Amino acid sequence: MKNQTGIKDFLWFSIIAVTILAFSSIPYWTARSVETDRLLFRGIYFDEADYSVHISMMQAGRMGDWAYQMRFTSEEHQPAFLRMFYIILGHISKWVNLDVETTFHVARWIFGMIALYSIYQLCKRIFPDQSRARAAFLLSVLGAGAGWLQLILGAPLKPISPIDFWLIDAYVFFSISLFPSFSFTLAVMTTTLNLYLDYLNSGKWVNIMLISLLAVISQTTNPIAFAVIDITFAGVTCFCWWKNGKINPKQFYALGVIGIAQIPLLAYNFLILNGDPIWSQFTSQNQTLSPPPIFYFRGFFPFWALAIYGAILAFRQRYSNMVAVASWAIFGFTLAYVPVLIQRRFVLGITIPLGILSIYGLSHGIKSVAGKFPGLLKREGLVYFACILLASISSIYLILGLSLYMQTRPADKFYPRDLEIALVWLDQNAAPNDFVLGDIKTGQLVAQRTRLKTYVGHPMETLFFDDKIASAEAFYTGNAANDWIQKTPIRWVFFGQYEKEIAPTFPTEIGLQLVYQNKAVQIYEVKR
Secondary structure, three states: OHHHHHHHHHHHHHHHHHHHHHHHOHHHHHHHHOOOOOEEEOOOOOOHHHHHHHHHHHHHHHOOOOOEOOOOOOOOOOOEOOOHHHHHHHHHHHHOOOOHHHHHHHHHHHHHHHHHHHHHHHHHHHOOOHHHHHHHHHHHHHOOOOHHHHHHOOOOOOOOOOHHHOOHHHOHHHHHHHOHHHHHHHHHHHHHHHHHHHHHHHOOHHHHHHHHHHHHHHHOOOHHHHHHHHHHHHHHHHHHHHHHOOOOHHHHHHHHHHHHHHHHHHHHHHHHHHHOHHHHHHHHHOOOOOOOHHHHHHHOOOOHHHHHHHHHHHHHOOOHHHHHHHHHHHHHHHHOOOOOOOHHHHHOOOHHHHHHHHHHHHHHHHHHHOOOOHHHHHHHHHHHHHHHHHHOHHHHHHHHHHHHHHOOOOOOOEEEHHHHHHHHHHHHHOOOOOEEEOOHHHHHHHHHHOOOEEOOOOOOOOOOHHHHHHHHHHHHOOOOOOOOHHHOOEEEEEEOHHHHOOOOOOOOOOOEEEEEEOOOOEEEEEOO
16 A cells, blocks of 8 residues: 555656656747747757856867866866866766757756655655645745736836846756756755755764765755755754754764865865966856845745744744754855855755745644634645645746747847858867857857857856957957957957947958858958
């Protein structure tokens, strides 16, 4: 009987998880379906700039690199063992003989499924009741904010628009629909928390070893997000000591083992990102500051009342598992306003603790009023469904709205086929890692579609970004010094649709030789 229940539960999860991932893929499928002989889809429905960075990292891995070098900047710098997820994924693409972009989207599904499974397992640990575990899972994954209502009411979109339509990190559904690295980190975070809660009950040291291993692996992908889980471990452990009236030395040692295991890579990351003159410039440009608190309030509006009530109940009832979840939410939002440049990174997956706390608060709220409304307990599932649906409107709006938008073939999501043909020629005729000059959009496509590097293309990955934008524009408008391009490592120059938006023509006679052209694109080689 127990096996049958487990099979039914796994089938339920599998159907729901596949449905969620399929729904998240609708904008991709729509965009591919409306490609024409003249326009091609750029491969992602949101955040094209970061997508091009990730794909370029995969290109580097496919060429055999194991350490990462920024492919959007021309400064020489030492390779570093940072952000290894996409480097490794590039190696995998070569091993399985798939192109990097296909591998990326297969990984999006695989790691998305793993992340969803890990979140569901955490919910099942916290909620013995299956219906509440499922409700918490769905709310954690699909829940978002009140951005849809803000749009209806005509809220201003500048300088900051509703965060549930751009702050990818914070929303599980948004994260897994875009980047597999986010799914991987979410899976690590939820799995380790699940393992630690089990350790607090069972004392199994094998859990601590697994947590330490996963924490180290996380350091190679996203050490920032895991810091929240580290603090959560400490927070729930201190709570248990307070509840039991004594310090447990074994638990103290367990925290020490987890912390010590992470120190070497943390020290390495710090020394590279802050000690190396080139990487430290990247660090100074890599700013992801939190918006004013009112935006977080609106961005998680459906959660607040129930989540706060659930957190209060957790501490009042001394339920350590739920206190751990509350700690995650509290520390996540606290770290989101510490004086560092990467504040928003600490709220990765924050809808997970908010969703779990909300269902905990809602379930107790239903029980407390059941005496006055006896029929409410029978309709508990319907109440959960209504809560999940209300919180999910922004997620639904995001996917359906962008799917409709894709049908218009917007210029920021599609690019000319003639440019694709030129990129194929360049990849076949240029040496890997040569530098290319073009508009920002061209630079992103060069890094994404070829094995070459780009002079300018990303506000964070291109060092001294503003200066390089000005230099590139001066070159295309004929205002640069005659020998400017010879003094750079640039080997190839694009002149196509995007460059013509900078200047209709440019001085090709200054050290350039035309080596390729089609109806819309010209490629020049720099004479040296």
